[in-house]
Amino acid sequence: MVKGELLIGGEARYGAGEAFKAFDPTLGTEIAPDFAGANLDDVRIACGLAAAAFDEYRATSLEDRAAFLEAIAENLERDADELLARAGVETGLPPARLKGELGRTTGQLRLFARVVREGAYLDVRIDHALPERTPPRSDIRLIHQPLGPVVVFGASNFPLAFSAAGGDTASALAAGCPVIVKAHPAHPGTSEIAGRAVMRAVAERGLPAGVFALLFDKGIEIGAALTADPRVAAVGFTGSRRGGEALMAIAAKRPRPIPVYAEMSSVNPVLLLPGALAERGEAIGKAFAGALSLGSGQFCTNPGLILAIGEADDFVAGARAAISEIAPTTMLTPGIHAAYRAGVSALNDHARVSCVVQGAEGEGLQGQVHLFTATSADLRADPRLVEEVFGASGLLVRCQDADDMAALLEDLEGQLTASVHAAPSDYPLARTLMPRLEKLAGRILFNGFGTGVEVCDAMVHGGPYPATGDGRSTSVGALAIARFLRPVSYQDVPAELLPTALREDNPEGVARRIDGVQTAVIR
Numbered sequence: 001m002v003k004g005e006l007l008i009g010g011e012a013r014y015g016a017g018e019a020f021k022a023f024d025p026t027l028g029t030e031i032a033p034d035f036a037g038a039n040l041d042d043v044r045i046a047c048g049l050a051a052a053a054f055d056e057y058r059a060t061s062l063e064d065r066a067a068f069l070e071a072i073a074e075n076l077e078r079d080a081d082e083l084l085a086r087a088g089v090e091t092g093l094p095p096a097r098l099k100g101e102l103g104r105t106t107g108q109l110r111l112f113a114r115v116v117r118e119g120a121y122l123d124v125r126i127d128h129a130l131p132e133r134t135p136p137r138s139d140i141r142l143i144h145q146p147l148g149p150v151v152v153f154g155a156s157n158f159p160l161a162f163s164a165a166g167g168d169t170a171s172a173l174a175a176g177c178p179v180i181v182k183a184h185p186a187h188p189g190t191s192e193i194a195g196r197a198v199m200r201a202v203a204e205r206g207l208p209a210g211v212f213a214l215l216f217d218k219g220i221e222i223g224a225a226l227t228a229d230p231r232v233a234a235v236g237f238t239g240s241r242r243g244g245e246a247l248m249a250i251a252a253k254r255p256r257p258i259p260v261y262a263e264m265s266s267v268n269p270v271l272l273l274p275g276a277l278a279e280r281g282e283a284i285g286k287a288f289a290g291a292l293s294l295g296s297g298q299f300c301t302n303p304g305l306i307l308a309i310g311e312a313d314d315f316v317a318g319a320r321a322a323i324s325e326i327a328p329t330t331m332l333t334p335g336i337h338a339a340y341r342a343g344v345s346a347l348n349d350h351a352r353v354s355c356v357v358q359g360a361e362g363e364g365l366q367g368q369v370h371l372f373t374a375t376s377a378d379l380r381a382d383p384r385l386v387e388e389v390f391g392a393s394g395l396l397v398r399c400q401d402a403d404d405m406a407a408l409l410e411d412l413e414g415q416l417t418a419s420v421h422a423a424p425s426d427y428p429l430a431r432t433l434m435p436r437l438e439k440l441a442g443r444i445l446f447n448g449f450g451t452g453v454e455v456c457d458a459m460v461h462g463g464p465y466p467a468t469g470d471g472r473s474t475s476v477g478a479l480a481i482a483r484f485l486r487p488v489s490y491q492d493v494p495a496e497l498l499p500t501a502l503r504e505d506n507p508e509g510v511a512r513r514i515d516g517v518q519t520a521v522i523r
């Protein structure tokens with residue numbers, strides 16, 4: 001039930017801050033009820049409770065923490081009808097997409113339950129003492145410990161999978177960190193329903209109430225205060241480059257700076273190599289149109305920059321035919337719609353850019369699909385052409401030859417994904433490009449597009465700056481837990497005082513590296 005209440009300390013209550021309403025982007029109307037924003041006292045209370053809950057929560061057994069994550073997934077499934085209906089109204093996203101996103105959300109909670117139960121993420125290492133050695137070696141044991149309370153900013157474009165009970169919340173809770181969510185004002189009701197599902201799971205599993213909180217605010221004050229609070233140990237964020245950089249600056253200026261895992265801006269270059277273009281240029285163009293327009297292009301993995309060797313006429317023909325038939329779809333918020341329109345207008349007005357094709361015109365907050373084109377010389381003349389236009393807008397850049405394409409790649413900023421469309425005859429060229437792609441992006445994919453990130457063990461959803469603030473990590477997949485951990489060594493610590501996974505009897509049966517030899521999970 002959506003009441004517009006903050007969730008703090010296991011209780012739901014109205015905030016004393018400024019109230020706001022959710023917005024229906026399809027109808028262009030506000031939606032009841034009022035969401036009472038948090039104030040700075042609420043920030044202090046939520047952070048205090050999270051800090052107080054930390055020791056008890058991090059001491060939970062692996063089994064208890066895994067069961068907690070599963071309980072959240074079950075509660076979300078129990079509330080699915082209400083969750084999906086509210087998310088549909090608040091975001092304008094179609095039911096099938098939201099249903100899939102809910103499956104992804106519960107799936108990632110269950111993935112982390114498995115990761116926690118297994119215990120391999122603790123990366124336990126034991127180097128027994130070598131008293132006979134000269135000089136003698138102490139007994140040294142390593143385990144990863146959680147960082148502390150984590151602030152999670154819900155993302156506007158994934159109201160379930162990157163929001164209140166989304167990936168950052170799941171990975172931080174899995175690591176043993178309490179979570180305080182700053183809900184995105186684009187879908188506050190969805191956030192409240194999901195937040196209540198988490199809060200219920202906290203109570204059902206007998207965990208301290210400070211393990212989870214959810215705060216609303218239509219402005220930036222509460223998010224900034226949460227990031228600055230000395231009890232907060234890390235931040236997870238998905239959104240604009242401006243927002244992510246502002247939070248990174250706040251975190252860096254604290255007396256004790258903390259990591260901000262910000263996923264920000266990416267144009268996800270797509271390389272069209274000559275063999276692939278000759279073999280199936282038109283089909284690639286059609287597939288590209290689908291990836292570009294998916295979810296109104298509101299994906300950080302959206303293919304915004306296409307680099308082709310030569311004229312790529314078949315690709316253009318395929319893309320043109322498909323895009324001209326694509327109906328416009330509602331974008332998430334008036335702000336995102338306005339930013340998209342401004343970005344598209346700037347490209348339309350740019351002297352060096354021409355529009356290849358646009359989709360059907362929309363009304364209200366609907367976004368119209370666009371494909372523009374320019375040459376590599378144009379891009380060099382105005383490097384701002386590669387800046388992200390968030391939405392279904394792509395820029396096709398025609399390169400003179402492979403060297404020209406490689407030189408353009410050198411100039412690009414860090415990316416979440418890089419896609420290569422290649423036939424076997426292109427592999428020698430692709431081989432020469434791979435070292436650059438490995439330095440450029442978090443994920444390299446062949447003959448596909450980066451939208452629709454798989455949640456699995458091997459996924460990296462990250463990338464060098466400014467794709468993310470810290471390219472050494474991922475926000476999706478099992479490895480995301482590592483962002484909220486740090487290694488601690490125990491030297492000659494009595495067995496009674498060691499974490500259980502470091503004791504000789506290893507009661508939870510976690511995999512360990514003992515005197516240089518990796519052991520398997522014992523369960």
Ligand SMILES: NC(=O)C1=CN([C@@H]2O[C@H](COP(=O)(O)OP(=O)(O)OC[C@H]3O[C@@H](n4cnc5c(N)ncnc54)[C@H](OP(=O)(O)O)[C@@H]3O)[C@@H](O)[C@H]2O)C=CC1
Pocket residue numbers: 153154155156157182183184185217218219220221223224238239240241242243244246247263264265266299300335336339340390
């Ligand atoms: N690359 C990507 O994955 C994505 C990029 N975007 C980009 O972001 C634009 C705006 O979309 P939106 O999703 O609202 O992203 P924003 O970055 O504007 O906002 C994301 C969240 O961060 C908060 N926030 C933003 N700036 C600050 C700040 N200086 N201090 C504290 N908190 C802050 C916002 O609060 P509040 O809203 O309350 O102000 C919101 O909760 C889009 O047009 C698009 O360009 C958006 C989504 C994903």
Ligand SMILES: O=C(O)CCC(=O)C(=O)O
Pocket residue numbers: 155157158162238298299300301450451452453454461
């Ligand atoms: O493409 C996806 O599945 C995820 C994209 C994403 O992380 C985002 O758009 O913020």
